[in-house]
Amino acid sequence: MTTWQTPSSVPTLKKNEVHIWRAELAVSPQQLQEYSTLLNSDETKRARRFHFDIHRNRFTAARAMLRLLLGRYLNCSPQEIIFKYESHGKPTIENNALELQFNVSHSDNYFVAAFTLNHLIGIDIEEISDRAGADIAERFFSASEYEAMMRLPEQEQQNAFFHIWTQKEAFIKAIGQGLSFPLKDFIVSIQAPAKLISIKNASADDWHMQDFFTYSNFATAFATQQKVNHVKFFNFSELNNKTF
């Protein structure tokens, strides 16, 4: 079972520890206005490009929450964070003395963020929906994953699909390569608990893969390249009110 704490400030992140945060992206108009002041000009331009308000607002809230958390971990203001982007778009932080690593994911109204020190990390949240299907699994999963999934009772296949999918996204987001990395080239568990079983031409031994509960009807997993001592789960909501 995942136990979510609601801290009054951002706790210290220790070596080989992982902090996971969750939040809802629908916020009050006043909160949204405050959040929008935290974005830099590029992010504001990106927000303006969304066609629908709901998507613009979710992007603004998610980016502001990320800046607020990073600011607290790095002991600076949220506006001072300077992102740089790797070749496939993974954001990292410039002048990062703490070597803080992070990754975020959002699905519908929900946001998750993962933080650790010195080691690659990726996270993914997905709504469990009818998008799952044998054809997508056959196209993207390895043959052994696809076949094992299809051998499950039909009513378990949808959960298995998103269990596999979130682990795959968490891994490709950790390494920063996104969908340019073939999802067939590594194998994960079919059902809980999450596990990175093997990677083509590389060792899976130094990876930690974990699935966990965030919200009903959502699958979530993170992957990090280290032996993890401790994983802590935090709600963003209370912290939110004390931020400004």
Ligand SMILES: CC(C)(COP(=O)(O)OP(=O)(O)OC[C@H]1O[C@@H](n2cnc3c(N)ncnc32)[C@H](O)[C@@H]1OP(=O)(O)O)[C@@H](O)C(=O)NCCC(=O)NCCS
């Ligand atoms: C990374 C990727 C798997 C994300 O999938 P998704 O399920 O749509 O999105 P999620 O909500 O889980 O994650 C989005 C967040 O991941 C981060 N992200 C973006 N690219 C990333 C990457 N390559 N690796 C890790 N994280 C990435 C960002 O913080 C992004 O948040 P933002 O949109 O608010 O900035 C997908 O977008 C992808 O494959 N991108 C690569 C694209 C590429 O190769 N581009 C080449 C560009 S030149």
